[in-house]
Amino acid sequence: MKIAIYPGSFDPITNGHLDIIERATNIFDKVFVAIAQNIVKDPLFTVEERLQQIKDSTNHNKNIEAEYFSGLLVDYASSKKAQSIIRGLRAVSDFEYEFQMALMNRKLREDLETVFLMSNEKYTYLNSTIVKEIACHGGDVSNFVPAKIEKQLRQKFENNDC
Numbered sequence: 001m002k003i004a005i006y007p008g009s010f011d012p013i014t015n016g017h018l019d020i021i022e023r024a025t026n027i028f029d030k031v032f033v034a035i036a037q038n039i040v041k042d043p044l045f046t047v048e049e050r051l052q053q054i055k056d057s058t059n060h061n062k063n064i065e066a067e068y069f070s071g072l073l074v075d076y077a078s079s080k081k082a083q084s085i086i087r088g089l090r091a092v093s094d095f096e097y098e099f100q101m102a103l104m105n106r107k108l109r110e111d112l113e114t115v116f117l118m119s120n121e122k123y124t125y126l127n128s129t130i131v132k133e134i135a136c137h138g139g140d141v142s143n144f145v146p147a148k149i150e151k152q153l154r155q156k157f158e159n160n161d162c
């Protein structure tokens, strides 16, 4: 059974992430979408909120599971018997960070392969940070995230000065 982990902060999950997840399910039998702690990020949504957002957005496919983990990604991958880590690549600007993470994860666990998937070009400019910034300024993010998350973003920023 081919098992992959798609790790990230997912704060919140975007249509770009969902595109990568769908592509991954065409290659792998099981995909764990795993919320991890990124020590340099201060999330807007709680882990519980993000987990629910991912579950709501992927519940049409029983080969996708959403989870949270703490600790190292390589250890979590071992606990799931995963052979691969999925990461999305949008633009050249992603490369250095992704390259560093992939090589470090390989150093930590040699047999765990990082697989990069190219997102649909219509999501090249999309990431969670830019979606939050647009939402914070009252902009329309309906093309970038599922409808329920769009509503949650509006609620989060209701009384917020950007």
Ligand code: PNS
Residues within 6 Å of the ligand: 007, 008, 009, 010, 036, 037, 038, 039, 041, 071, 072, 073, 074, 100, 101, 102, 104, 105
């Ligand atoms: O969506 P992000 O924030 O770019 O994802 C980064 C993430 C969460 C995948 C990375 O920070 C991570 O793997 N965190 C878990 C802890 C870990 O294993 N760190 C070493 C990575 S080389």
